[in-house]
Amino acid sequence: MPFDMELESVLRPPQVPMPPYPSKVIILANGKKMVIRQAVREDVPAILKSVHPCLFIERDYYDVVSARLYGELLAWYRYRVKSEYCLMGQVDGYLVGVVNGRLENEKVGMSYHTLAIDRGLRIGSHLFAAKMEYHMDFMGQEEVLIVAESPIGFRRWMIEYPLEPTKIPHELGGGDSYRLTRALYEAAKPRLVVGDRPVPQDLLDEATAEIKFADDDTIRERIAGLKGR
Amino acid sequence: MRDVAIIGVGMIPFGRRDEDTLMDMLAYASLKALDDAGLGDKGVDAVYVANMGGGMLQHQSSIASSLVDRLSLLPAPADTVENGPASGASAIKNGLLAVASGYYDLVLVVGGEKMREVTGWRATDFVATMTHPQAEYPYGITLPGMAGMFTRLYMEKYGVTREHLLAVSLKNQEMGCLNPYAHVEMALDRKGIYDSPHAVVNNPISADPLHLYDLCPVSDGAAAVVLCPLEMAEKFNKHPVVISGFGQATDTHTLAEREDPTDLKAVTLAAEQAFAMAKLKPSNIDVAELHDAFTILEIAESEHVGFFKKGEGGKAVVAGKTRLGGQIPINLSGGLKARGHPVGATGVAQVVDIVWQLRHELPENRQVKNAKTGLTVNFGGFGNNVLCFILRRAQS
Numbered sequence: 001m002p003f004d005m006e007l008e009s010v011l012r013p014p015q016v017p018m019p020p021y022p023s024k025v026i027i028l029a030n031g032k033k034m035v036i037r038q039a040v041r042e043d044v045p046a047i048l049k050s051v052h053p054c055l056f057i058e059r060d061y062y063d064v065v066s067a068r069l070y071g072e073l074l075a076w077y078r079y080r081v082k083s084e085y086c087l088m089g090q091v092d093g094y095l096v097g098v099v100n101g102r103l104e105n106e107k108v109g110m111s112y113h114t115l116a117i118d119r120g121l122r123i124g125s126h127l128f129a130a131k132m133e134y135h136m137d138f139m140g141q142e143e144v145l146i147v148a149e150s151p152i153g154f155r156r157w158m159i160e161y162p163l164e165p166t167k168i169p170h171e172l173g174g175g176d177s178y179r180l181t182r183a184l185y186e187a188a189k190p191r192l193v194v195g196d197r198p199v200p201q202d203l204l205d206e207a208t209a210e211i212k213f214a215d216d217d218t219i220r221e222r223i224a225g226l227k228g229r
Numbered sequence: 230m231r232d233v234a235i236i237g238v239g240m241i242p243f244g245r246r247d248e249d250t251l252m253d254m255l256a257y258a259s260l261k262a263l264d265d266a267g268l269g270d271k272g273v274d275a276v277y278v279a280n281m282g283g284g285m286l287q288h289q290s291s292i293a294s295s296l297v298d299r300l301s302l303l304p305a306p307a308d309t310v311e312n313g314p315a316s317g318a319s320a321i322k323n324g325l326l327a328v329a330s331g332y333y334d335l336v337l338v339v340g341g342e343k344m345r346e347v348t349g350w351r352a353t354d355f356v357a358t359m360t361h362p363q364a365e366y367p368y369g370i371t372l373p374g375m376a377g378m379f380t381r382l383y384m385e386k387y388g389v390t391r392e393h394l395l396a397v398s399l400k401n402q403e404m405g406c407l408n409p410y411a412h413v414e415m416a417l418d419r420k421g422i423y424d425s426p427h428a429v430v431n432n433p434i435s436a437d438p439l440h441l442y443d444l445c446p447v448s449d450g451a452a453a454v455v456l457c458p459l460e461m462a463e464k465f466n467k468h469p470v471v472i473s474g475f476g477q478a479t480d481t482h483t484l485a486e487r488e489d490p491t492d493l494k495a496v497t498l499a500a501e502q503a504f505a506m507a508k509l510k511p512s513n514i515d516v517a518e519l520h521d522a523f524t525i526l527e528i529a530e531s532e533h534v535g536f537f538k539k540g541e542g543g544k545a546v547v548a549g550k551t552r553l554g555g556q557i558p559i560n561l562s563g564g565l566k567a568r569g570h571p572v573g574a575t576g577v578a579q580v581v582d583i584v585w586q587l588r589h590e591l592p593e594n595r596q597v598k599n600a601k602t603g604l605t606v607n608f609g610g611f612g613n614n615v616l617c618f619i620l621r622r623a624q625s
């Protein structure tokens with residue numbers, strides 16, 4: 001569809017380049033190495049292919065989280081959201097998880113979603129931690145506003161960090177925001193934020209060469225199958 | 230008293246069975262056991278159902294009555310047996326006594342639990358209802374909490390180390406990968422859960438000094454056995470396995486009241502009774518399934534039943550003595566650690582796994598060659614109600 005660039009200039013929010021998130025590698029419980037790196041806009045179509053099968057999984061609110069994530073990434077891809085970023089986790093090139101968020105302003109970050117496409121390996125936990133690391137250590141923000149849409153998310157973020165409840169509405173429109181302050185982040189960092197930098201070149205090359213994704217049935221089985229944990 | 234044989238066994242894969250009700254799972258496992266025995270349309274004389282949490286988790290009672298109707302086994306007498314996480318073995322004991330006494334000939338025993346219907350903390354709270362209602366529960370104790378304190382004491386007294394616990398965890402999850410019935414089919418990596426800075430996130434402390442991978446998962450699942458007198462057993466499909474010994478003992482409800490909280494007296498007593506009845510010694514056992522709800526329990530139970538001296542169990546795991554091909558292979562099913570722990574099902578599942586061992590039906594990578602005798606320990610509460618079975622392959 002051809003763009004009317006004159007109209008687009010009105011519809012599109014100002015495009016502010018996001019600071020780089022330096023890739024890192026984490027050894028998972030099963031010994032596999034997960035590379036966490038920043039997605040670029042051109043990665044979105046490939047990421048959406050992995051998110052798509054999750055839209056139809058009710059278990060643990062995967063449908064809600066992935067539908068919203070899908071929309072958020074699509075909006076970023078098609079220039080309808082300001083200051084959004086996306087980090088992704090890859091194992092052997094395969095996409096295993098995605099997190100995203102945006103800048104509310106220079107000092108406050110807005111956490112959007114965390115989607116673990118493989119389960120039982122604390123991939124979501126590692127990716128959420130990377131997201132907080134990006135806001136705090138690499139963008140120098142003072143706080144991040146967060147909500148959970150699933151009991152698992154509540155346990156992982158609100159309880160594990162633990163986050164501070166507020167009465168501030170969250171952009172996602174659900175429950176009131178919880179806040180990660182710098183003090184909370186620094187206290188939680190030693191037990192929740194890990195990863196080695198720089199990523200060995202061979203691992204980085206494998207991750208960037210192609211975003212591989214499992215077939216729909218495999219993804220559904222990993223998330224909602226009998227062995228789902 | 231008559232000798233009692235197990236003539237049929239059945240199990241459904243453990244895990245998160247969102248699509249199945251508790252009754253579905255009990256029925257599937259029962260039908261598998263009845264088919265395995267080759268009972269065909271024959272009914273059974275009685276049914277014992279092990280379940281701990283139907284009333285609390287599913288808001289369902291009279292589970293045994295419901296199951297016999299579901300299985301079209303009416304008017305078979307049916308009882309539900311609730312004995313905490315030892316419910317499964319307790320139900321088998323009831324079936325065993327009923328057949329041994331001569332009162333019934335064919336008895337179905339099935340155990341099942343559906344625990345993933347609730348959040349993890351509700352499941353933890355449900356399990357904690359077995360603690361003392363005045364002296365323990367109100368203070369927030371959980372079973373992982375108790376196990377943590379027990380582990381600390383055991384480490385101090387017997388020199389158990391995190392390396393020993395880790396060895397149990399790695400072994401049992403490796404075996405779980407070979408067991409299609411296991412909830413967790415994921416091999417762990419030493420570096421990923423212990424030897425790297427990343428392990429702090431992958432394997433966080435759950436109840437100091439126990440970490441996430443020292444604990445069994447919360448699972449749904451069911452398992453069943455069919456019992457009959459040994460003299461009738463040859464009429465059925467499979468090579469019979471005889472329950473040649475059993476023992477059961479209790480201990481103080483509160484852990485704090487025990488003279489030595491590291492002494493699992495009920496395990497020792499139950500095992501002694503079972504060995505005496507079977508006229509065997511620990512060295513005669515070819516394979517064992519122990520109740521490793523926490524890694525420390527596999528080590529402690531292996532000592533309390535007499536496989537190893539106190540303080541030697543942990544070293545034995547590290548030395549490979551409890552692996553396939555070792556001195557006494559333990560938890561080749563993956564144990565509770567990997568197979569999972571649907572509390573009402575566990576005691577039955579342990580017996581099912583030993584029956585498969587003694588019938589020599591498992592694949593080579595899990596089968597103890599020429600296994601003739603096996604032992605199970607089903608551990609209720611925190612060792613306040615323990616059952617031990619010794620099974621032997623019937624002579625041809």
